[in-house]
Amino acid sequence: MKVLVTGGAGYIGSHTALELLHAGHEVVVIDNLCNSSLESLKRVELLTNKTITFYQVDIRDGDEISNVLAQHPDINATIHFAALKAVGESTQIPLKYYQNNVYGTLTLLEALQKAKITNFVFSSSATVYGEEAPVPYVETLKTGIPSSAYGKSKLMIEQILSDLVKSDPSFKVACLRYFNPIGAHESGMIGEDPNGIPNNLMPFVAQVAVGKRDKLSIFGNDYPTNDGTCERDYLHVVDLAHGHVKALEWLEKQSNGICEAFNLGTGNPLSVLEIVNEFSKVTNVNIPYEYAPQREGDLPAFWANADKAKVELNWTADKSLEDMMKDTWHWQSSNPQGYGK
Numbered sequence: 001m002k003v004l005v006t007g008g009a010g011y012i013g014s015h016t017a018l019e020l021l022h023a024g025h026e027v028v029v030i031d032n033l034c035n036s037s038l039e040s041l042k043r044v045e046l047l048t049n050k051t052i053t054f055y056q057v058d059i060r061d062g063d064e065i066s067n068v069l070a071q072h073p074d075i076n077a078t079i080h081f082a083a084l085k086a087v088g089e090s091t092q093i094p095l096k097y098y099q100n101n102v103y104g105t106l107t108l109l110e111a112l113q114k115a116k117i118t119n120f121v122f123s124s125s126a127t128v129y130g131e132e133a134p135v136p137y138v139e140t141l142k143t144g145i146p147s148s149a150y151g152k153s154k155l156m157i158e159q160i161l162s163d164l165v166k167s168d169p170s171f172k173v174a175c176l177r178y179f180n181p182i183g184a185h186e187s188g189m190i191g192e193d194p195n196g197i198p199n200n201l202m203p204f205v206a207q208v209a210v211g212k213r214d215k216l217s218i219f220g221n222d223y224p225t226n227d228g229t230c231e232r233d234y235l236h237v238v239d240l241a242h243g244h245v246k247a248l249e250w251l252e253k254q255s256n257g258i259c260e261a262f263n264l265g266t267g268n269p270l271s272v273l274e275i276v277n278e279f280s281k282v283t284n285v286n287i288p289y290e291y292a293p294q295r296e297g298d299l300p301a302f303w304a305n306a307d308k309a310k311v312e313l314n315w316t317a318d319k320s321l322e323d324m325m326k327d328t329w330h331w332q333s334s335n336p337q338g339y340g341k
């Protein structure tokens with residue numbers, strides 16, 4: 001297959017590009033590089049000894065997307081990662097998030113529809129279940145109201161995709177609802193390289209470990225959880241990348257007019273303290289931390305029921321917590337400044 005990967009230079013996109021190449025597929029990436037570096041894809045090429053066709057294109061530019069598609073009439077499917085993803089920032093500048101994520105996706109879909117490229121995998125998020133959903137989250141639950149503009153943009157796109165499929169049954173769509181991807185490729189050559197202060201736990205821990213930051217702030221130790229810190233379903237980014245390859249294979253086998261959501265997680269909640277302790281144990285690096293007030297909008301605990309992905313996609317998250325810690329540290333210690341962007 002030849003696969004268009006939007007946002008392919010980013011964290012999850014670069015790991016997925018690598019797994020696609022390993023699985024024998026061809027990869028065409030479009031990315032505006034607003035939160036990534038082309039270095040990630042150069043390293044994927046080194047790791048696989050294969051080439052990636054790259055275009056620096058913004059998904060809000062329909063003409064540019066159509067130009068790329070015209071040069072590759074043999075593209076069979078799209079994996080759509082490109083988005084802004086900082087939850088906190090999205091509450092401060094919601095219009096930018098809706099413009100980039102929602103308008104960008106609409107523009108992309110129009111170009112794909114014109115080019116008749118109708119197999120589509122979307123990077124969704126567990127946040128679409130909203131704040132009231134019972135745990136573990138299962139796909140049969142109704143979606144809720146996400147607290148942030150970021151989360152709402154993901155939910156809106158799921159709804160847009162569902163309407164699109166009803167109106168144009170040539171489309172086949174898988175919405176992959178990720179839980180908390182962490183880790184890096186075992187080579188230590190590609191990994192997560194956030195701009196500025198990391199929003200997520202794992203890159204923060206890794207940057208403290210490498211001496212880039214003094215200490216970790218743990219937001220809240222008075223949640224109704226075993227140790228009082230938030231619990232999440234952390235999965236290895238390479239497992240998540242495999243999930244995309246499985247979703248593409250699944251789409252190939254479906255009849256037209258399908259739009260299905262899948263949770264991608266391990267099904268096991270882990271607390272912030274468990275992660276910090278495991279990281280120290282695996283790497284022998286102590287992580288100084290302090291408790292800070294709870295962050296608005298953070299839920300105490302959520303995790304996936306990942307049975308549907310197991311049964312229908314033949315996918316499970318197999319890598320261990322130790323792998324997640326070891327690989328994070330391998331990446332961060334070999335690349336203290338990330339890609340140096």
Ligand SMILES: NC(=O)c1ccc[n+]([C@@H]2O[C@H](COP(=O)([O-])OP(=O)(O)OC[C@H]3O[C@@H](n4cnc5c(N)ncnc54)[C@H](O)[C@@H]3O)[C@@H](O)[C@H]2O)c1
Binds near residue numbers: 006033035037085
């Ligand atoms: N990382 C997570 O914890 C997580 C969890 C759930 C869902 N997701 C979703 O997964 C996807 C990938 O996330 P990631 O962690 O790899 O983020 P990332 O920021 O590393 O990757 C996103 C990529 O999209 C590109 N991009 C953004 N806006 C663009 C635009 N208008 N045109 C072209 N390219 C654009 C960025 O430059 C970047 O390379 C996103 O859609 C994100 O919302 C991520």
